[in-house]
Every structure is written in structure tokens, then in C-alpha cells.
Amino acid sequence: MKKFFSLILFSLLTFYFLLFTVIGCAKKDDVIKLGVAGPMTGDQAKMGMDFRNGAELAVIEWNEKGGVLGKKIAMVVSDDQHDPKQAVSVANKMVNEGTVGVIGHFNSSCSIPASEVYNRAGIPMITPASTNPQLTERGFDNIFRVCGRDDQQGAVAADFVINRLRLKKIAILHDKTTYGQGLANEFKKALGNKVGVVHYGGIIQGDKDFKAVLTLVKEKKPELIFFGGIYPEAGLLVKQAKELGIKAPFMSGDGVIDPKFIEIAGPSAEGTYLTFSPDPVKIPTAKVFLDSYHKKYGDHGPYSIYAYDAANIMLTAIKDVKSTEGKKITEKLHTLEFKGALGTIKFDKKGDVTVVPYVIWITKGGKFEEYK
Amino acid sequence: MFLQQLINGLTLGAVYALIALGYTMVYGILQLINFAHGEVYMLGAYLGIIILGFLTSIGFTAISLPLAIIITLVISMIFCSAYGMTIEKIAYKPLRNAPRLSPLISAIGVSIFLQNFVMLSQGATDRVFPPLLNAEGLTFLNARITYLQIFILIASVLMMVGLHLFIMKTKLGKAMRATAQDRKMASLLGIDIDQVISITFIIGSGLAAAAGVMVAMYYGLVNYFIGYVAGIKAFTAAVLGGIGSIPGAMLGGIILGLMEALGASYISSEYKDAFAFGLLIIILILKPEGLLGRRVGDRS
Numbered sequence: 001m002k003k004f005f006s007l008i009l010f011s012l013l014t015f016y017f018l019l020f021t022v023i024g025c026a027k028k029d030d031v032i033k034l035g036v037a038g039p040m041t042g043d044q045a046k047m048g049m050d051f052r053n054g055a056e057l058a059v060i061e062w063n064e065k066g067g068v069l070g071k072k073i074a075m076v077v078s079d080d081q082h083d084p085k086q087a088v089s090v091a092n093k094m095v096n097e098g099t100v101g102v103i104g105h106f107n108s109s110c111s112i113p114a115s116e117v118y119n120r121a122g123i124p125m126i127t128p129a130s131t132n133p134q135l136t137e138r139g140f141d142n143i144f145r146v147c148g149r150d151d152q153q154g155a156v157a158a159d160f161v162i163n164r165l166r167l168k169k170i171a172i173l174h175d176k177t178t179y180g181q182g183l184a185n186e187f188k189k190a191l192g193n194k195v196g197v198v199h200y201g202g203i204i205q206g207d208k209d210f211k212a213v214l215t216l217v218k219e220k221k222p223e224l225i226f227f228g229g230i231y232p233e234a235g236l237l238v239k240q241a242k243e244l245g246i247k248a249p250f251m252s253g254d255g256v257i258d259p260k261f262i263e264i265a266g267p268s269a270e271g272t273y274l275t276f277s278p279d280p281v282k283i284p285t286a287k288v289f290l291d292s293y294h295k296k297y298g299d300h301g302p303y304s305i306y307a308y309d310a311a312n313i314m315l316t317a318i319k320d321v322k323s324t325e326g327k328k329i330t331e332k333l334h335t336l337e338f339k340g341a342l343g344t345i346k347f348d349k350k351g352d353v354t355v356v357p358y359v360i361w362i363t364k365g366g367k368f369e370e371y372k
Numbered sequence: 373m374f375l376q377q378l379i380n381g382l383t384l385g386a387v388y389a390l391i392a393l394g395y396t397m398v399y400g401i402l403q404l405i406n407f408a409h410g411e412v413y414m415l416g417a418y419l420g421i422i423i424l425g426f427l428t429s430i431g432f433t434a435i436s437l438p439l440a441i442i443i444t445l446v447i448s449m450i451f452c453s454a455y456g457m458t459i460e461k462i463a464y465k466p467l468r469n470a471p472r473l474s475p476l477i478s479a480i481g482v483s484i485f486l487q488n489f490v491m492l493s494q495g496a497t498d499r500v501f502p503p504l505l506n507a508e509g510l511t512f513l514n515a516r517i518t519y520l521q522i523f524i525l526i527a528s529v530l531m532m533v534g535l536h537l538f539i540m541k542t543k544l545g546k547a548m549r550a551t552a553q554d555r556k557m558a559s560l561l562g563i564d565i566d567q568v569i570s571i572t573f574i575i576g577s578g579l580a581a582a583a584g585v586m587v588a589m590y591y592g593l594v595n596y597f598i599g600y601v602a603g604i605k606a607f608t609a610a611v612l613g614g615i616g617s618i619p620g621a622m623l624g625g626i627i628l629g630l631m632e633a634l635g636a637s638y639i640s641s642e643y644k645d646a647f648a649f650g651l652l653i654i655i656l657i658l659k660p661e662g663l664l665g666r667r668v669g670d671r672s
Contacts, residue, residue, distance in 0.1 A: 041491075041496035042496060042497075042595075042597075043497070043498050043595055045496050045497045046497055176642060201640070201641050201642060202641065202642040203641055203642070204642070204644060204645065206601075207644065208587075208591045208593060208598070209380075209384055209591070209632075210641075211380040211633070212377060212380055212381075212632065212633045212634075212635075212636035212637045212641060212644070213636055213637065213641035215373055215376045215377055215380060215637055216373070216636075216637045216641070218373075218376075219373045232498060232593065235593070236591060236592075236593060239592065243509065243516070243518050244376070244516050245511060245516045260497075260498065260500075263500045264498070264500055264592060264593055266503035266592070267503070
């Protein structure tokens with residue numbers, strides 16, 4: 001119990017400390033405000049914090065070098081609770097606060113409605129993680145992403161299933177969100193008629209019991225179960241499938257590649273295939289970033305490096321055009337060739353990155369690693 | 373497949389029933405819908421993680437896992453009973469003679485307070501229950517039941533039978549039934565109403581805590597928000613069976629669990645929650661007092 005109370009006390013203190021730092025930052029006017037938005041609380045908070053930390057590291061580095069345009073950079077962190085409604089109100093709030101650019105959001109279902117707010121306000125937005133194709137397909141010139149797209153991701157996954165695993169019967173589940181269902185659809189589309197889809201259906205995000213739908217899937221004897229969604233549900237699905245005696249492996253996308261997934265699923269996570277970009281540990285340019293990140297925050301999350309690069313690109317563009325005007329920054333972003341931690345990043349006309357190497361990962365020995 | 377869904381549904385239903393009992397008992401005696409009840413269940417789940425984590429750290433779980441689980445269950449139930457009793461004393465007792473809406477608002481306040489209390493003290497992220505009985509179980513007739521499911525079913529049935537015997541056979545149980553029938557008359561006959569109400573909250577909260585610990589073990593995932601959905605489902609179960617009726621809450625819970633499992637598999641997994649609440653609407657139209665509830669006049 002003593003531990004319990006000291007935890008309470010500690011959390012309360014940290015909370016107040018955070019509260020005051022936020023208030024302290026907001027008071028200053030002679031700063032350049034960079035917005036960071038994502039799920040900072042709730043079941044996906046881990047992703048949001050990875051994100052925030054990555055962007056913060058970039059901001060700290062810039063501030064150490066004297067900031068940008070002679071001013072210090074202040075981060076405005078907003079919590080969208082992976083709720084589309086909340087994302088829109090958070091977006092409006094950040095526009096009103098006068099942020100010059102936004103790094104975020106995490107979930108496609110949040111990024112898409114929020115991007116309309118930023119588009120109207122003319123503020124450039126770079127998402128480190130939203131992969132739904134629709135985000136950059138609507139002719140908004142100020143919306144960018146440093147990650148890949150689900151049609152690319154789905155195609156890589158489908159190719160792996162058809163040509164490497166050579167499977168014939170597959171079940172597909174998704175969490176009915178823009179990202180999850182989008183990825184599942186792209187995957188299904190890419191499978192074509194080479195593979196039989198024996199089950200295709202949704203689950204409820206936030207639910208804890210998936211045994212009913214898994215029992216149904218088990219009856220149809222698929223050789224692999226593909227899940228479009230995020231790690232809390234994926235962890236429970238994989239675990240409960242094992243409990244029901246389902247032997248078919250799972251496969252999922254970039255929303256699942258988080259240590260929390262293995263923590264939730266336990267040993268059942270073994271052998272789960274995932275599509276994600278190559279391991280940053282193996283990218284030579286990422287070494288400096290990873291070292292300073294580990295020193296400051298501990299282990300890096302899958303999207304920390306993307307948030308870091310996104311923030312750096314945004315700040316570089318501001319520095320290059322010597323202005324905080326959204327229109328000028330946007331124009332610069334379209335032509336900028338940025339050498340960041342991930343390698344060289346260049347945006348195409350739509351705002352997507354020009355090179356996206358998706359590779360297959362596997363869960364092995366309680367860790368994620370690239371599949372060979 | 374039907375057998376498997378039956379097992380899934382029964383496990384879920386047993387848990388709903390345990391939580392529903394707390395709602396129905398409190399309603400039976402105070403005509404109060406205790407909206408903080410779901411939060412007591414959530415506290416039970418968190419206490420389960422803390423206590424079991426502690427037992428693991430001193431190496432107790434390695435000696436005897438079943439004993440460790442039972443100790444966790446008992447300690448969590450004791451703590452939550454204390455929580456339940458305290459909530460009643462602080463938030464409901466001063467309002468006992470106030471209009472019926474006041475304690476209801478107070479209950480919602482307690483619920484919000486407890487959610488935020490846990491969020492601030494334990495963090496907003498998911499907590500993972502240490503995996504214990506991973507996926508081990510029995511297979512028969514193509515259906516699979518894990519040891520944990522067997523444990524949940526047996527423990528729930530034992531608790532429900534125990535509660536039934538307590539209410540039907542003991543003097544305190546008789547006092548509870550008398551208080552539920554007519555509070556003023558019972559007090560005139562020398563029953564200590566305050567004590568009966570305290571005991572109601574203690575038992576209800578204890579059962580919710582047990583459900584919390586078992587669910588935390590079953591799914592392995594706990595956050596500060598689980599009390600909300602579980603509370604609503606259990607409340608539905610209580611209304612389904614007839615709020616105020618103890619066998620009704622048990623039946624309602626089981627029916628709700630089965631409906632969800634069977635609906636999700638035979639109709640659509642995307643509308644799992646819709647079946648549960650749809651059933652509630654149908655029952656309320658056809659039999660407003662619930663399956664086993666009795667039609668009573670307005671007592672207030």
C-alpha cells in the first residue's frame with residue numbers, strides 16, 4: 001500500500017509540474033510555436049508520447065543552436081485521444097494559438113478531419129504516422145507525411161503472403177477505423193483473386209473480448225489472420241486466438257509494431273508478421289538520433305524517429321524561407337530535399353514521400369525484428 | 373462452434389452477473405442506481421494487478437499460483453468493500469432523505485472522481501496483468517476451455533450460491549430482505565438500517581472487486597476506463613433480469629453474455645454491443661419490470 005500511495009503522490013506532483021510548464025510556455029509571445037498532436041492519454045498514449053518525445057528532441061536541438069529566425073521554439077502539445085471529434089477541436093485550438101506548423105496527428109481517422117482545419121487556416125501539417133491514402137488524395141497542398149501509405153503497405157503484405165508464404169486461405173479482421181479498415185481493404189485488394197478470403201469483418205475498437213468472432217474465424221480454418229488496427233486490440237486478438245487453439249499466425253501493419261503489443265499478448269505474440277519500414281537501428285544516418293534519444297527518454301518507439309524528422313523538416317523550411325507564413329513554408333516543403341535521420345526525404349506533389357521501403361517484420365523471442 | 377460460443381458467453385455472463393448483483397442489491401434497498409459501482413470493479417482490477425505484482429516480487433506466485441490468486445482475490449475484495457462502504461458513508465448517507473435525484477448525481481460525481489483518481493495515480497496508459505495461465509486449457513468436442521475460464525465460472529457460481537444462501541438463510545439476510553420491502557417498517561421492528569445498508573455496499577463492492585480481478589486476469593489488460601463499459605453492461609443485465617431482484621441479476625448477466633457471444637458469431641461481430649442493448653429495449657417494451665422483477669407501486 002505504501003508503494004501505492006507514493007505512486008499517487010509522485011503522479012500528482014508530476015502532473016502539477018507538467019501543468020505549470022505548459023502554462024509557463026504559453027505565456028511567452030516572442031516564440032515560434034510548433035504544434036504536436038496525437039493521442040497523449042488513453043490506451044494509445046504510448047504512441048503519442050513516442051511522438052512527442054521525438055519532436056521535442058528536435059526542438060531542443062534547434063533551441064540549443066539558437067532557435068529559428070532568432071526566436072526560441074515552443075512546442076504546443078495537444079491530446080486528441082485518438083478521437084476524430086477531439087482532433088478537430090484540438091486542431092482549431094492550435095490554429096487559434098498561432099502555431100506555425102503542426103506535427104501530427106497519429107491516427108488517420110484524426111489526421112483527415114484535422115487536416116481540413118489546417119488547410120483552411122493555411123498551416124502546414126506533417127504527419128509522422130497516418131498512412132491512410134485518402135489523407136493526401138484530396139488536393140490539399142499543405143498536408144504532408146513522412147511515412148508510407150496503406151496501399152503500398154497492403155501491397156507489400158499481400159505480395160509476402162502470395163509469394164513467400166504461398167498461402168491459399170486467409171481471414172481478414174479490422175477495427176472499423178479509417179486506418180484499420182483502410183489497411184484491410186488495401187490488403188484485400190492487393191490479394192486479388194490469388195488467395196481466398198474466408199472471412200472479412202470488423203471488431204469494435206476498445207472492446208476486450210474477441211472470442212466470439214475468433215471462434216467464427218477458427219471454424220473457417222484460415223492459414224493466416226490479417227488484422228488492420230492498433231496494438232491494444234491486436235494484442236488481445238492474438239492472445240485470445242491462442243486460447244481458443246487457433247494455430248494460424250497473425251499478420252498486421254505499422255499500427256501494431258509497439259512493445260506494448262508483445263506485453264499484452266505475451267508468448268502468443270511469437271511469429272506475428274508485421275509490415276513496417278526498415279529498422280532505424282540499421283540506418284546509418286539514424287545513429288546520432290537514436291543515441292541522444294536513448295540518453296534522454298529511454299527506448300525509442302517505432303514512430304519517434306518519424307516525429308523527429310518531421311519536426312526537423314518543418315523547422316528547416318521555416319529557416320529557409322525566413323518566414324512563418326504558412327503559404328511560403330508549404331511551397332518550400334514541396335521542393336525541399338531534406339537529409340534527416342531516416343535518410344533523404346523528398347515530398348511529391350501530393351505530399352507523400354517519394355521513397356517508401358516497406359519490409360516484413362516478425363515477432364521473435366519477445367522482440368520485433370526484420371524478417372529474412 | 374455452438375459449444376465454444378456457449379463457453380465464451382457463459383464466462384462473460386458470469387462476470388456481468390457478479391457486477392450486476394451490486395447494482396440490483398443497492399437498488400433493492402435504497403432505490404438508488406449506484407453509478408460508482410463500475411468504478412469499484414475497476415479499482416478491484418487495479419488492486420489485483422498491484423497485489424499479484426507484489427506477491428510475484430516476493431516470489432510467492434512461484435510457490436503456489438492458485439493460492440496466490442485466491443489471496444489476491446480476497447485482499448482485493450476486502451479493500452473494495454472498504455471503498456464501497458466509505459463511498460456510501462460519504463456520498464450517499466448524508467443525502468438519504470434528500471430527493472431521489474440528489475444521490476444519483478452524487479453517484480455520478482463519485483464515479484468521475486474515482487476514474488480520475490486512478491488515472492492520476494496509476495497513469496493513463498493500459499496496464500498489463502502478468503500472464504499466468506497462458507492459454508493452457510482443456511479441449512473437448514472441438515471446443516476449448518482454458519483453466520482460467522473454468523476458475524471464473526466456478527468462482528462466480530460459488531459466490532452467487534453463497535450470496536443466495538446468505539440472503540435466504542441468515543438473520544442478516546432476512547434483515548436485508550425486510551429493509552428492501554419497507555425500510556420504515558423494518559426500522560420500527562428494530563432492524564439497524566444503517567448496518568444493513570453498509571453490508572449491502574460491502575457485499576456488492578466485494579463481488580465487483582472479484583469480477584474486476586478475474587476480468588483483469590482473463591483479458592490481461594486494465595485501464596482506468598474499464599469501469600464505464602462494464603458498469604453499463606452490468607446495469608443492463610440488472611434491468612434485464614428485473615432491477616432489485618437478485619436471481620434476476622444473475623439470469624440477466626448470463627443472458628447478456630450469451631447474447632453477445634452468439635450475436636457476434638451468428639449475425640455480425642461489428643454490432644456486438646447493439647445486440648445486448650437491443651435485447652434490453654425489447655424486454656423493456658414487452659415486460660417493463662424485467663424478467664424476474666415484480667411490478668411495484670411508486671414508493672417514494
